[in-house]
Amino acid sequence: xxxxxxxxxxxxPEPAVSLARMFYDRVAATPDREAFRFPDGSxxxxxxxxxxxxxxxxxxxxxxALGIRPxxxxxxxxxxxxxxxxxDLAIMCAGAATTTVYPTTTADDVAFILAxxxxxxxxxxxxxxxxxLRSRRDHLPDLVRVITFDGQADGEWVLSLHDLLALGARRxxxxxxxxxxxxxAIGPEHLATLIYTSGTTGQxxxxxxxxxxxxxxxxxxxxxxxxxxxxxxxxxxxxxxSFGKMLEAVQLQIGFxxxxxxxxxxxxxxxxxxxxxxxxGPPRIFEKVHAKVVQTVQEEGGLKRRLFTWAFRVGEEVAxxxxxxxxxxxxVRAQHTVADRLVLTRIRDRLGGRIRFLVSGxxxxxxxxxxxxxxxxxxxxxxxxxxETSAGTCMVLPDDVAFGAVGRPLDRTEVRIASDGxxxxxxxxxxxxxxxxxxxxxxxxxxxxxxxxGDVGELDQRGHLRITDRKKDLIKTSGGKYIAPQAIEIIxxxxxxxxxxxxxxADGRSYATALITLDPEALTQWSRAEGxxxxxxxxxxxxxxxxxxxxxxxxxxxxxxxxWETIKQFRILDHDLSVExxxxxxxxxxxxxxxxxAYHDLLDxxxxxA
Amino acid sequence: xxxxxxxxxxxxxxxxxxRPGDREAVREGFEQLSEETRFHRFLAAVPHLTxxxxxxxxxxxxxxDHVAIALVVLDADGTxxxxxxxxxxxxxxxxxxxxxxxxxxxxxxxxxxxxxxxxELMRRRPVGIRRLVTTVTADNAASLAMLRRLGPTVAExxxxxxxxxxxELPSDGGPGGEPGAGSQVEARAAAEDEIL
Numbered sequence: 001x002x003x004x005x006x007x008x009x010x011x012x013p014e015p016a017v018s019l020a021r022m023f024y025d026r027v028a029a030t031p032d033r034e035a036f037r038f039p040d041g042s043x044x045x046x047x048x049x050x051x052x053x054x055x056x057x058x059x060x061x062x063x064x065a066l067g068i069r070p071x072x073x074x075x076x077x078x079x080x081x082x083x084x085x086x087x088d089l090a091i092m093c094a095g096a097a098t099t100t101v102y103p104t105t106t107a108d109d110v111a112f113i114l115a116x117x118x119x120x121x122x123x124x125x126x127x128x129x130x131x132x133l134r135s136r137r138d139h140l141p142d143l144v145r146v147i148t149f150d151g152q153a154d155g156e157w158v159l160s161l162h163d164l165l166a167l168g169a170r171r172x173x174x175x176x177x178x179x180x181x182x183x184x185a186i187g188p189e190h191l192a193t194l195i196y197t198s199g200t201t202g203q204x205x206x207x208x209x210x211x212x213x214x215x216x217x218x219x220x221x222x223x224x225x226x227x228x229x230x231x232x233x234x235x236x237x238x239x240x241x242s243f244g245k246m247l248e249a250v251q252l253q254i255g256f257x258x259x260x261x262x263x264x265x266x267x268x269x270x271x272x273x274x275x276x277x278x279x280x281g282p283p284r285i286f287e288k289v290h291a292k293v294v295q296t297v298q299e300e301g302g303l304k305r306r307l308f309t310w311a312f313r314v315g316e317e318v319a320x321x322x323x324x325x326x327x328x329x330x331x332v333r334a335q336h337t338v339a340d341r342l343v344l345t346r347i348r349d350r351l352g353g354r355i356r357f358l359v360s361g362x363x364x365x366x367x368x369x370x371x372x373x374x375x376x377x378x379x380x381x382x383x384x385x386x387x388e389t390s391a392g393t394c395m396v397l398p399d400d401v402a403f404g405a406v407g408r409p410l411d412r413t414e415v416r417i418a419s420d421g422x423x424x425x426x427x428x429x430x431x432x433x434x435x436x437x438x439x440x441x442x443x444x445x446x447x448x449x450x451x452x453x454g455d456v457g458e459l460d461q462r463g464h465l466r467i468t469d470r471k472k473d474l475i476k477t478s479g480g481k482y483i484a485p486q487a488i489e490i491i492x493x494x495x496x497x498x499x500x501x502x503x504x505x506a507d508g509r510s511y512a513t514a515l516i517t518l519d520p521e522a523l524t525q526w527s528r529a530e531g532x533x534x535x536x537x538x539x540x541x542x543x544x545x546x547x548x549x550x551x552x553x554x555x556x557x558x559x560x561x562x563x564w565e566t567i568k569q570f571r572i573l574d575h576d577l578s579v580e581x582x583x584x585x586x587x588x589x590x591x592x593x594x595x596x597x598a599y600h601d602l603l604d605x606x607x608x609x610a
Numbered sequence: 611x612x613x614x615x616x617x618x619x620x621x622x623x624x625x626x627x628x629r630p631g632d633r634e635a636v637r638e639g640f641e642q643l644s645e646e647t648r649f650h651r652f653l654a655a656v657p658h659l660t661x662x663x664x665x666x667x668x669x670x671x672x673x674x675d676h677v678a679i680a681l682v683v684l685d686a687d688g689t690x691x692x693x694x695x696x697x698x699x700x701x702x703x704x705x706x707x708x709x710x711x712x713x714x715x716x717x718x719x720x721x722x723x724x725x726x727x728x729x730e731l732m733r734r735r736p737v738g739i740r741r742l743v744t745t746v747t748a749d750n751a752a753s754l755a756m757l758r759r760l761g762p763t764v765a766e767x768x769x770x771x772x773x774x775x776x777x778e779l780p781s782d783g784g785p786g787g788e789p790g791a792g793s794q795v796e797a798r799a800a801a802e803d804e805i806l
Contacts, residue, residue, distance in 0.1 A: 420748075456748070456767075469748075469767055469770060469771075470748075470771055471748045471749045471771055472771055473649070473749075473770070473771050475770070485655075486645070487655075489654065489655035490645065490655040490657060493655060493656075493657050500662075501654060502655075503654075519660050520662060521661055576662075579666075585709045585743075585744060585745055586676075586699035586700070586701060586709040587667075587697055587699055587709045587710065587711035587744070588663060588711075589652055589653045589654075589711065589745050590653045591653075591745055591768070592653065592769050592772060593768045593769035593772060596769065
């Protein structure tokens with residue numbers, strides 16, 4: 001069992017040439033230590049590195065038996081669970097490359113990603129994922145086999161994990177060195193992972209991350225000196241996202257155990273049971289904890305609310321002193337002891353009571369939320385990275401805390417700010433390129449290795465990077481997912497003949513909403529055909545009949561989108577956007593900022609908890 | 611009024627005023643644009659030009675407060691193929707400021723069409739216009755470069771991937787000399803010639 005005051009050990013392997021080698025080294029270095037913990041019945045089960053090594057080697061042999069060759073793609077469509085990690089490690093050890101697919105991705109997008117990546121085998125979690133593949137099988141000629149964790153196998157196209165293990169075991173009897181040879185043949189530039197990211201228009205692009213990206217991230221995270229083998233991670237992040245995947249490399253390098261369970265509705269219970277020493281997540285999870293606590297206290301009111309407000313004020317004062325390197329006065333310290341016992345420790349207990357720090361990444365964390373956690377004695381360290389940089393570029397460190405900044409670059413990663421403010425990144429974590437898209441690659445990656453991030457920012461006096469803006473038409477939700485408003489607006493205009501404009505809003509919010517305007521001529525025509533008595537725009541826009549019609553269009557739109565892109569609420573404005581109101585320039589360019597400022601309250605109204 | 615122009619590769623072209631009769635040509639031309647080009651033009655997803663939009667973009671062109679011109683590429687036998695449209699529109703509340711928009715059909719992009727259009731537009735700009743005030747996407751480096759060539763330029767962030775741009779125009783009628791029918795427009799811009 002891990003202690004709350006982890007110590008360093010000397011079991012860390014030298015930087016490896018591949019993620020597969022890194023895994024082999026980890027198994028050899030600490031075979032009997034706990035590797036993973038996962039739900040089993042009503043409790044948790046643990047496996048050691050040796051046991052994981054055996055499973056992974058057998059699954060890898062199974063993939064080789066199915067004919068997988070170096071750098072060929074194997075997809076994983078699954079929620080976060082221990083089998084995801086085992087499958088990924090097996091793909092690595094077979095010398096192949098993993099295509100990661102979100103379990104919530106639509107069947108059409110799954111078909112695109114698998115076809116574009118040329119995936120030959122897919123791990124599909126359950127019958128839901130298998131159904132998506134079956135429904136598009138005609139479009140997936142390269143996909144020779146599907147392996148399912150929990151779904152129904154058919155013994156032909158769809159095999160169970162058990163079937164694959166049996167194939168692998170047989171292969172290892174025939175050729176015991178098959179997997180070892182595959183691992184030995186992997187070089188640092190060989191493809192390890194393909195992760196698809198949205199563009200502003202068109203289809204998603206496959207980001208090619210070779211093995212050196214992950215071995216670098218593992219080593220760079222280790223160099224930060226903030227984690228040790230005595231830590232215990234709780235992992236629930238989607239592993240199809242680079243942020244989740246990065247944590248796998250960090251674990252192999254450092255060797256701490258990880259409790260894995262991707263079920264979102266279990267996070268709170270799991271934290272109490274697992275009692276991890278660190279956890280990573282997108283800002284959304286921290287916002288949720290914050291909002292829930294604040295709301296509960298508000299509702300309870302009275303003395304409890306006063307006590308809570310006081311305790312956080314004291315907590316903030318102490319936390320602020322620590323950041324500035326000052327020691328609080330004896331009086332404040334005494335107050336803090338009481339505040340901590342009565343209130344602050346309870347917040348920490350909600351997360352299991354042993355958290356040393358939390359890591360926030362994949363979208364901007366509100367400095368207010370970060371300060372609130374800090375006042376409760378929970379440090380949230382913010383990081384910055386893109387899928388194109390293997391999720392690791394900058395990181396705030398416990399001894400150099402800054403709120404609203406994303407920290408300094410990792411070792412051997414360079415960051416520079418162009419004259420227009422765009423952030424450029426160079427280093428071993430930078431992708432090889434976009435999968436068979438040389439032009440798109442050349443647009444962002446220069447010959448000398450600098451990646452144009454599309455983010456705009458500045459380096460402050462302490463060398464911390466601050467992200468201030470973006471050069472791409474992509475919105476990032478507080479869940480860390482990209483939404484391409486342009487693509488959504490195009491579909492909406494295609495499905496809604498009444499539409500004039502749709503303004504998708506989601507920046508820093510937990511879900512997407514939209515402001516909608518209607519085309520006056522189309523609206524008049526429609527209202528006549530429907531026999532509606534009114535023809536005035538604002539009256540029609542407010543009418544239930546129009547709302548119902550537009551709601552049906554939005555439902556149709558949502559059915560074509562991935563779940564995280566769907567428009568959860570919308571409002572129809574009482575006029576179409578106009579030049580007169582300054583919402584359009586005279587040449588009819590949409591002035592998004594003017595509109596978002598003018599309708600700030602209306603937008604906020606769509607984010608009030610029900 | 612016609613003006614002759616020559617693209618980077620020497621192709622001959624004509625620039626003329628947009629008229630109400632060009633409504634269908636504008637509608638059809640828009641259909642040929644890529645999603646990306648449409649987006650850069652309107653900073654929103656616009657799959658088709660609606661009648662309401664065409665009323666404003668074609669019928670309301672008056673040559674006084676709203677000047678709009680089109681460039682037609684001439685092929686070997688003299689047949690004209692529409693390649694782009696540019697317009698300048700005075701702000702009602704700032705009489706010395708105008709918005710500007712240039713659209714080039716994708717297949718003609720990077721050939722100097724936008725530069726030719728912009729040069730001619732500067733010659734025919736509404737009387738009294740001293741500044742251009744517009745919004746572009748921040749990733750549209752070509753547009754920014756083109757605007758900067760017109761005069762001292764200030765660009766301020768206006769939300770994610772948007773820049774509000776103000777260009778102070780020189781008082782001599784802009785680059786390329788005095789206004790005049792049939793003046794030869796040299797298309798000087800190289801590959802960055804694009805969309806605004």
